[in-house]
Amino acid sequence: MNLAYRDIKFNLLRFILTNFGLSLLLGVVIVITGVYGGMIDDALRQARAAHADLWIVEAGTNGPFAEASRIPGDTRELVSRVYGVARAGAVTYQTVQTRLNGKSLPLFLVGFEPGRPGGPHKLVAGREIMRSHYEFIVDVSAGLALGEVVSLGTHGHDFTVVGLMRNELTASGDPVGYITLQDAQALQFELSPPAERRQLASGGGVQGNDQINAVIAKVSPNVPLSEVASALTRWKHLTTLSQVQQETLLSKDVIDKSRKQQLLIMVLLIIVSAVIIALIVYTLTMDKVRSIATLKFVGAPDRTIVGLIVQQALSMGIFGYFIGLGLVVAFQPYFPRRLVLDFQSVSMVFFITVGICLAASTLGIRLALKVDPTEALASSG
Amino acid sequence: MAQMQIQPAIEVAHLSKHFGQGSARVNALVDITMTVYPGQVIGLMGPSGSGKTTLLHCIACILEPSSGTITLDGDVVYEQKWLKSDLRRLRLDKIGFIFQYPNLLPFLDGSDNVSIVLDLAGFKPAAARARAGELLDYLEVGSRKHAFPRQLSGGEAQRVAIARALANRPKIILADEPTAPLDSPRARIVMDLLRRIATEQNAAIVVVTHDEMILDRFDHIYQLRDGRLEGEPTGVGLGTAPAEHPLANP
Ligand SMILES: Nc1ncnc2c1ncn2[C@@H]1O[C@H](COP(=O)(O)OP(=O)(O)O)[C@@H](O)[C@H]1O
Ligand SMILES: [Mg+2]
Numbered sequence A: 001m002n003l004a005y006r007d008i009k010f011n012l013l014r015f016i017l018t019n020f021g022l023s024l025l026l027g028v029v030i031v032i033t034g035v036y037g038g039m040i041d042d043a044l045r046q047a048r049a050a051h052a053d054l055w056i057v058e059a060g061t062n063g064p065f066a067e068a069s070r071i072p073g074d075t076r077e078l079v080s081r082v083y084g085v086a087r088a089g090a091v092t093y094q095t096v097q098t099r100l101n102g103k104s105l106p107l108f109l110v111g112f113e114p115g116r117p118g119g120p121h122k123l124v125a126g127r128e129i130m131r132s133h134y135e136f137i138v139d140v141s142a143g144l145a146l147g148e149v150v151s152l153g154t155h156g157h158d159f160t161v162v163g164l165m166r167n168e169l170t171a172s173g174d175p176v177g178y179i180t181l182q183d184a185q186a187l188q189f190e191l192s193p194p195a196e197r198r199q200l201a202s203g204g205g206v207q208g209n210d211q212i213n214a215v216i217a218k219v220s221p222n223v224p225l226s227e228v229a230s231a232l233t234r235w236k237h238l239t240t241l242s243q244v245q246q247e248t249l250l251s252k253d254v255i256d257k258s259r260k261q262q263l264l265i266m267v268l269l270i271i272v273s274a275v276i277i278a279l280i281v282y283t284l285t286m287d288k289v290r291s292i293a294t295l296k297f298v299g300a301p302d303r304t305i306v307g308l309i310v311q312q313a314l315s316m317g318i319f320g321y322f323i324g325l326g327l328v329v330a331f332q333p334y335f336p337r338r339l340v341l342d343f344q345s346v347s348m349v350f351f352i353t354v355g356i357c358l359a360a361s362t363l364g365i366r367l368a369l370k371v372d373p374t375e376a377l378a379s380s381g
Numbered sequence B: 001m002a003q004m005q006i007q008p009a010i011e012v013a014h015l016s017k018h019f020g021q022g023s024a025r026v027n028a029l030v031d032i033t034m035t036v037y038p039g040q041v042i043g044l045m046g047p048s049g050s051g052k053t054t055l056l057h058c059i060a061c062i063l064e065p066s067s068g069t070i071t072l073d074g075d076v077v078y079e080q081k082w083l084k085s086d087l088r089r090l091r092l093d094k095i096g097f098i099f100q101y102p103n104l105l106p107f108l109d110g111s112d113n114v115s116i117v118l119d120l121a122g123f124k125p126a127a128a129r130a131r132a133g134e135l136l137d138y139l140e141v142g143s144r145k146h147a148f149p150r151q152l153s154g155g156e157a158q159r160v161a162i163a164r165a166l167a168n169r170p171k172i173i174l175a176d177e178p179t180a181p182l183d184s185p186r187a188r189i190v191m192d193l194l195r196r197i198a199t200e201q202n203a204a205i206v207v208v209t210h211d212e213m214i215l216d217r218f219d220h221i222y223q224l225r226d227g228r229l230e231g232e233p234t235g236v237g238l239g240t241a242p243a244e245h246p247l248a249n250p
Helices: A003-010 A012-049 A075-080 A181-191 A194-201 A225-232 A243-287 A289-298 A302-334 A343-370 B052-059 B084-094 B110-120 B125-138 B154-166 B184-201 B212-217
Strands: A054-058 A085-100 A103-112 A135-139 A149-152 A157-165 A176-180 A214-219 A238-242 B010-019 B026-036 B041-045 B067-072 B075-077 B095-098 B172-176 B204-208 B220-225 B228-235
Touching: A003 A012, A003 A302, A012 A243, A012 A302, A012 A343, A054 A225, A054 A243, A075 A085, A075 A214, A085 A149, A085 A181, A103 A181, A157 A181, A176 A181, A214 A225, A225 A238, A238 A243, A243 A289, A243 A302, A243 A343, A289 A302, A289 A343, A289 B084, A289 B110, A302 A343, B010 B052, B026 B052, B026 B204, B026 B228, B041 B052, B041 B184, B041 B212, B052 B067, B052 B172, B052 B204, B075 B084, B084 B095, B095 B154, B110 B125, B110 B154, B125 B154, B154 B172, B154 B184, B172 B184, B184 B204, B184 B212
Parallel strands: A103 A176, A135 A157, B041 B204, B041 B220, B095 B172, B172 B204
Antiparallel strands: A054 A214, A054 A238, A085 A103, A085 A214, A135 A176, A149 A157, B010 B026, B010 B067, B067 B075, B220 B228
């Protein structure tokens, strides 16, 4: 006969209410993990969207996202010729403001070479870019429809929306758009400050406006990544980052900025949960002092009594956890921030919860084992 | 000789128990010696604070005596140091305890309050439930077996508690003022029941009581005063000395 289950069943309403409260608390812990996961995921979005194996950027920089990187437009040809590089594509990244229906619309524009790495990955409507100018693929969140025309840049070139994507957003939630590399370079040129533009036009620095921010390389499956990367070091004006390095770099920034706060909030919440669970277990045990004394009197071993307390604590924690998780998942779409709940962090919260419950039951167990059956039953009741 | 073959269920020898130390010391029991045979129903009387409950708790292995020995069904308790877990087991197997108040587990129904001790003793759930049902029927509360303690009347709850005390067929049943919360007719019913159990199950029963009305139900009555047994036990009513005990010559 499972006494923990019987007691829960007998006091079902109390159990449900306690569990609900606990599930809110554990839900908050899960939300915090989700927000943190979301922030890292956001930071990595652009880098992941490119589906790169290697990033070739300006020497000495952590480009193209964490730092500015400018390299000559012909870099892609250099990279393509390196042994082991299967495909390579030049890309530019820039933020532009445009206006749509009287409202300003920030866009993150990717310039890419159609048919080469770095382009849009999956379209939900429309087609790929086919012409070399003035075609535009954009995330649906921009509010643009297929065939709609929008002007980008100071000269107001009209771009026609030919394709739509979903969930292609920047870390700050701006929609991403794709245009051809030539269009992007032209926009970049006309948007750069006049002094720099004059210098660029006169052939100073990097030649003309034929600049790109990075080259994305896909490596042949039978050639080691490191081999290709080391072959690329022969050009002193370039730096090569693997996708893993790129992601580490980008998440490091987020982690540096917010991990301490997240960790602090997590630790506080875990302490609060532990204290609350311990108090609940303690009061549940207090309520049962007479029953525990009776059990001792009739000859129940300590293991039965400890089992009663630990099982109740665990079932409270485990139910609370899953209800909390359920609530978070159910209300996820309504959260102001995107949550990313990966299996690893979600199960970590689970094991922390179980650990808390076990730790919290020690207080109740100590009380239960100390109960003196003769004293507890001395009074009437 | 016939009486040599009967092993006493309870043998208390030179038992003393004190609480506290120094000026706060209370001598709750002083040099108690008594013997109870299977099938006997013994009464324990005495004014409040005379040590009746303490004696019962010592016999029940809930309280450790300060000195002296207790032998239960051949097992010498406290002679050498017993483990607490072994004492619990001994209590589970050999002793049934009836309290002044039923002390049922509030979250178990009548049937489960009885079968819990069978469950603890290792019975299969179905067997435990069946035996609990039988006992409750025997005590005429079978119809209330699915009621929770708070739904039971005082008398019903007390009978469920008695069923629990009987569940493991204990050789020894100890009852601390079991009839105090009951009215006289009900008290007599409970005493008749204990009497019947003593005979039918060959159990040794010690009952603490204040109730003058039920004195005729005991084989012997011991009087406690200030922790000492007074004089010789008085044989009242159905008194049977060990030699003429019905089981002495089966
Ligand atoms: N746990 C205890 N600590 C100290 N004194 C106790 C304790 N239990 C009982 N006593 C004392 O021992 C004496 C006998 O008590 P008890 O056996 O309860 O008497 P009765 O059951 O006959 O009324 C009383 O003086 C009581 O105060
Ligand atoms: Mg008493």
